[in-house]
Amino acid sequence: MRAEPMHKISRKGLTVWRLYGVLQTLLLLIVAAFACYGTYYFEWPSFIYFIAVAVVILSAVLSTYLFPKIRWERWRYEVRDNEIEVQHGLFVVKRTLIPMVRVQHVDTTQGPILKKYGLGNISISTAATVHTIPALVMDEADGLRARISELARVAEDDV
């Protein structure tokens, strides 16, 4: 059995994901409210009420509680001298190995919500693929970016 990658992402990342879930649920709530109003006003079949309520409740439970939890538990990464390994997934566990020599460039990005929590995403691009490690503490993300770009430069090789 291969060992899992070492590092987990920041605990604050879980909070941010929950927040995303809340926003998504709110959005759905608005849509559901419109649907219910429409049903009441135009006398559409009443099962629409049930669907609307069910969707909102499901979204609340899944996208603010269960999914972020599973995803956070699962997310792992490790940056070694010769390669980067990440593991993520919700129902399907995905593991990816990216050799340093293949790394073309590294970006960090930060949206408003992430910024509030002092977090950032880091994207690692190869010639063919892009891999993102989400919700890292910004200092750590910057450090990682510097480290990866340094390691990638050392391991110069042709494409």
Added chain:
Amino acid sequence: MSKEINRLHPISAIITSAKALKSLIFPLVVIIFSNGFHISFNFHSDNFWRTTFLFGIWGVGALLALVSGIVKWRTFVYWFEDGELRVKYGLFVKKKRYIPFDRIQSLNYNEGIFHRLLGLVKVQVETAGSKDRKPEVELTAIRKAAADVIEQEMRRAKNQVTEPMNDEQSEIEEVLVPTIYHMSIRDLFILAITSGGIGVVLSGIAAIVSQFSDIIPYEEIFNELAVFAKFGALLVALAVIVSLIVAWFVSFVITLINYYEYTVRIEDEKLIITKGLIEKKRITLPLNRIQAIRIVENPVRQLFGFATVVVESAGGNGGEGNDKKITLFPLIQTQECLETLEQLFPDINWRPEFINSPKRARPFFYRIDFVWLIPIIGACSYFFYPYGLLSLLFIPLTIVIGIWQHKTAGYMIDGKQLTMKYRVFSRITLFMEKKRIQSIGTTQTYFQKRKNVMTVKATVMSGMTGMTGNVPSLEQQDAETILSWYEH
């Protein structure tokens, strides 16, 4: 270095204009149709002003197209200087582009009917950075001799650079033979007959039809169709079959024309592919840009021992249009194919022994399909009661295909090479060198985890994006072996 300034052949003005005019034909058709033929040049007619106005606008457009073609030809010059191909064009905004010869990936030649009558070629110069699937420089029409000059210049410039380490190259060249593959007429016919081009033709027709959807009164047609349907399903079926046959025949002819005299030669570490009956094409592909090689066998061709060989190449598109993959051998007998490839790429093991997916993984190959299959079958059976039950036949079909896919799935590691074999419908054998693989990943569902199996994906560069090979449900141990192999 010669500093002689070269121009395009005058015919290129016509070709460029014609191309621009071609895109103006459709608006013209729209103008005519959307006015419902209420067109009149009679001054007393109500429609006179409208007609004049519309045609006036169109005419200005057409005139501009013509002029721009001539301007482009008059201003376009190219020359060789300092080991670079330099191009300059433009009337008001002058554009210059300098391309160092050793950055040129490929020189592709294209001879349309126009070109062939006058002994001209269209040359497309591609570098690794060619964006938007467009060649870096396109010389619309030059004499063949002039095209040869470009090639000579390029070779001369490259030799100057690489002279110190030349011995390695010449060694390789000795091993290789000039002509690698030539498609015989018999193979050409087999290719055309078994080509899956039907789908392409049909979607092409659909695209054309949808283009005209504003113009053609579909509702009336549908009403007529309803009458037509009353004649019985037989007639409809007949019409469908006839149109399928016509589509197949069109694809047959297109394939014949496109792949006529398909030849692959090797020269200076480059593959040169020539093909075409009416429009002759020449595609150059540097060997060192090849990222991976795929042998594709669709079930029909596999039955007769034929395969298609596709190469994934980085950068330049080889003039093939929307795809970055280049067909190396469109149709080749499997045995012959392996021998030829062995000659071409002696470093790669072309006769791998595969480690297959374990037996307990078999259900994973069809079980997932039931998730969407069962609702469909249920709906079919319910809504079209007696005949809908026929959809139950999909269940054994899915299982059989699943078992087949399971039998095919396998991998092999040999030194610095990873070979993957898998099947969607066609059998794909993907040969990759470790240094060309961009990333390797595994995926495992909850159910796969219980059975200790894992899916492995390997991505290589192909054009501007990637191409991913995917072997489902290998033994977890094996998947981890691949990861560890890739690590060091």
